[in-house]
Amino acid sequence: MKAIQNWINKLPLELLFWIGSIIGVLLIDPYSAHHFSLCPLDQLGFDWCPGCGLGRSMSLMAHGDFRASWEMHPLASLAYLVILSRIWKLINNLKTTHNYG
16 A cells, blocks of 8 residues: 555646646637536626636637637637746656656
8 A cells, every 4th residue: 555655746747737738738629609617607697707718719729720829819829838847847856856847
């Protein structure tokens, strides 16, 4: 049991989360009329949220539709930059210190 717990503690959970988020964004169909949303404001029925549309905008950018991406949410390129830089930093931490964070 202790060996399993040690193995789980060594997993770079944040790195797995960010890589999973990029994969999730790439799998979104940005052209569908209905989409799944984790936004709490959307779930409560509010029409406006500063982050809504960011995932679809990132997906549009990944599909090469830059104009539609900009119109949906202008911060998609910044979000990619932040996520990819964090992934890069976590990978470098794994390579140099054998632990992350």
